[in-house]
Amino acid sequence: MKKVVTLLFFLLVGISTFAEEGLGIIGDQDFKSVGVSQENIDNVKKIINEASSKYKMLVLDKKSIEIEVNKCILDGAEKNLPKLDELADKLGNIEAQMIKDKFRYQIAVQKYISTEQYIKAREIAIQRLQKLNDQK
Template identity: 35%
Template sequence: MRRYIILGLMLLGSMFSYANMSISNMEKELSTIGISDENIENAKTILSTALKKHKIMLIELDQKELEINKLLIDDPEKNWFKINKLFDEIGQINANMKKNQLKTQIDVRKYISKEDYLKAKDLYMANRGAGKTTTIDVQINKN
């Protein structure tokens, strides 16, 4: 269970940081293909807000895990119901993270369509001399 949580958090964090970085770095390319500066700024604002929420949720997850570890050290049998409740809270936080990720994608696509993003990304890669597709690109392009 913990392995899946860590893997999910790493993937989600990577996607948020990649999306934020790529839109910031691709402003010129996005403008070149016809996206207004206002739409680019709106998308950056949405991603920035989502990244802040994501970081807060990561801190909450760390806090819950520390609390579970403390209860495990003290007396796991006596604290079983508290531990169980904390695991439920961790599951809820993870679900909220996924919901926020999806909501962010939907909100950003109001300003930058998937097709425009892919055109700008291709232009960005061509300008930088990189043509290799990364795992993150595959994940973003699937949606």
């Protein structure tokens, strides 16, 4: 039940965070100026929201296992060694899943925004931010 409530919370926070214009320092206008359509920008935002939610859930799973590891260590590491081995395997699986997901989401994003478009949009955003910083 806690996982469901936590998932809903992160989903709502993630949607409201990414509902603002842009992806990080790169705004929608930066992407549009290098030829990315609004539809593709919206699709990328959906992918990023999904990736963010899944990553946060995996982090929560990892933290809960780490708490269980600490309990086993406090109860006596030597007598709990088989359980600690099992928990270490679970932690490794979560880490591996995070890396695999990162690759998959990067591939999904590249279907909508090419690497060249991203680099050009990033350069535009950096120049824009430098101008704002120079004005201060």
